[in-house]
Every structure is written in C-alpha cells, then in structure tokens.
Amino acid sequence: MKDTILDANFPKTADGRVYHLGVKSGEVANRIVTVGSISRARLIATYLDASPKPFSLYSERGFLTITGRYRGAPVSVVCIGMGGPSVDFFIREVRECLQGDMLVIRFGSCGCLTDLPVGSLVLPKASLAVTRNLDFDFANGDHWRVPYRLSKPIPADSDLILSLQRALESTRPVGASGLVVLNTVNASTDSFYSSQGRQTSFQDHNSGLIDNLKETIQDIATLEMETYWIFHLAASWRGLPSAEPALNPPQLSAGPVFSSAAPSESSHADPSRPPPRPAKETVQQPTIRAAAVQMVFASRSSQEFITPEHVSLLEAWCGQAVLDALLAMDIPQDRLHLQEGSV
Numbered sequence: 001m002k003d004t005i006l007d008a009n010f011p012k013t014a015d016g017r018v019y020h021l022g023v024k025s026g027e028v029a030n031r032i033v034t035v036g037s038i039s040r041a042r043l044i045a046t047y048l049d050a051s052p053k054p055f056s057l058y059s060e061r062g063f064l065t066i067t068g069r070y071r072g073a074p075v076s077v078v079c080i081g082m083g084g085p086s087v088d089f090f091i092r093e094v095r096e097c098l099q100g101d102m103l104v105i106r107f108g109s110c111g112c113l114t115d116l117p118v119g120s121l122v123l124p125k126a127s128l129a130v131t132r133n134l135d136f137d138f139a140n141g142d143h144w145r146v147p148y149r150l151s152k153p154i155p156a157d158s159d160l161i162l163s164l165q166r167a168l169e170s171t172r173p174v175g176a177s178g179l180v181v182l183n184t185v186n187a188s189t190d191s192f193y194s195s196q197g198r199q200t201s202f203q204d205h206n207s208g209l210i211d212n213l214k215e216t217i218q219d220i221a222t223l224e225m226e227t228y229w230i231f232h233l234a235a236s237w238r239g240l241p242s243a244e245p246a247l248n249p250p251q252l253s254a255g256p257v258f259s260s261a262a263p264s265e266s267s268h269a270d271p272s273r274p275p276p277r278p279a280k281e282t283v284q285q286p287t288i289r290a291a292a293v294q295m296v297f298a299s300r301s302s303q304e305f306i307t308p309e310h311v312s313l314l315e316a317w318c319g320q321a322v323l324d325a326l327l328a329m330d331i332p333q334d335r336l337h338l339q340e341g342s343v
C-alpha cells in the first residue's frame, strides 16, 4: 500500500482509487461480467474489441479489472475471487466508481443437487444464503440451536435472465448439447465445505443439510458461494440521492432530488396546503441489476466432476454469451457513465 488514504469511512487515494479493487471513476463500465478466476477473466477479455486496447488493472489485493469495448460498447470484466466478502468489496467499490445503472452477470461454477449432468448451464431465477450459525456448539453438539440458517430467496433480474438465455442459444457452438436450465433456485453458502454439506474431518453437523434444503426450498438446484450476495446488495441498494443524481438531470430548481418537476417548498404559494407529490418518473434513480450463469462442475447426486476440456468448451461459449447478453440490455443514455467511445 503505497498511496496515502484520505478517508477511513470509504477509503480512497487522493486520485479517487478505491482501496481493494484499485480502480477509479471512468475505469469501470456500467455493464459488468464478474468471475472468480483470472484465467476466465482473461479469456472473456479476448472477445473485447482490439482497438482501443482494453484497460487492465490488477490490484494489490488480487482483484483484476479489464475494461474495454465489446462491439463498440464499454464493458468491464472483473475477477473478484470467491465468496461473499469478495462480492461485498466488488459491488460496493464498483458502485462507488460508477454513475447510472450497474448491470452485473456472475459467470461461475456450481455444484448441483438435482440430476442435471455436469456441464449444464443454470440461470437461477433466485438465490438464498446458507450460513453457518456461529452460536451453534460445533465441538459438542447443540440441542438448542440449528447449525445452518437459510435466508429468504432474492430474485434475479428477469430481463437479464432472458437476455442471457437468448445469447446462450444464439452462440451455442455447433454440436454443443449442454442444457441451458431456467427456473431453478440457487443457494450461496459461506463455505465450500460445511454449508455445502460436504463431509470432512471437522464436526460440521451438516449430514442432513442437503436433504433439508431440498425439502424446504422449492426448485433448489445449485450451490455456490457468490450469487446471493450480489442479488442481496443489488436489491438493497437505493443510491444516495444527494451523491448520485441522474447523470444529465433536467434543470432543477432547489428542491428534493427525487422530484425534478415539483417546485421547491419555498416557492409554494399556500403554506397550509401540503406540498405537491414528487413527480415519480422524471428523475429515475439508478439501479443495480444482476443475474448469474452457473456451470455445473460437481454433481452432488452422481459425484461426477467436470473435465478440464469440458470447462474450456463451456467458458468459450458462455464467455461470449455473457457479453452479448449485457450488450442486448438497453441502458438509457442518461444512465450510462461510460459512453460509447469513452474508453
């Protein structure tokens, strides 16, 4: 860490670089693919336009951001590693560097609880969290507490799912028979082992976990470690009205940021009357929209694990499809931070 950090609340360098990803405003696009491995990020980046040369930054904390253009439109590929805390760094720090809408597709791998073959591509309609209950007495057993907690599922962005499905079908390589699976539910866990029901030398009290998941969660199919945390942050973000107005807002007189058309309170003629309701749609708040495509690596029913050759095939197919899916999503000009031609 060489640079002086200015603010302990949201640490940034003097030139506005966020602490863990190392990027600043202008270096991340509104359309983003996030992956867990550097090689997958670099592979997807090979689909970006050759000119201008994509920007690439590998941060001291191991995050890789590649921003370039795909068919002329700015796109970022961000490698964040694995697990919820990495997602938290990624979503919050990119959001801080970005104005307008943020569209995120997680392209990763998963384990599967149903009889889908390895190599299937799952686009979950929703995701829940499975977390270890740290108050459970794992060493001695515990009659009072549950060892794992299941959250409520959060839905994926349905337009992004549709866009992904279309892109996967139209880029399907000749002879590739892989299934594209819709309408299932994903669970994101806080461990690859304990909260995914794997049996190890630790006293994890998880032998009934998978059965319990199947009984409690309708349509449950996949287990991985990131999607829920993306959906959760996307769904809970409401923006900071004062810090992030629309990029090209209509000319406002002073007044509440949500209500571009409403006159300010001070210009109100009759003080006994309530101020007019804010006109809702005039300045729309930016959003975070998210979806995931998950390659089934591990079948937890047959115990089969995918081969490296099969992974390469899927990565090449999906790598292009995720970019196509993002490109097909319309983002109004006034909600785009990086415009065409700006990277």
Ligand code: DUR
Pocket (backbone or CB within 6 Å): 036, 081, 082, 083, 108, 109, 110, 111, 112, 192, 196, 223, 224, 225, 226, 297, 298
């Ligand atoms: N993953 C799982 N469980 C599996 C297969 C893949 O969590 O059975 C995903 C999530 C995480 C990484 O990013 O792969 C762990 O190997």
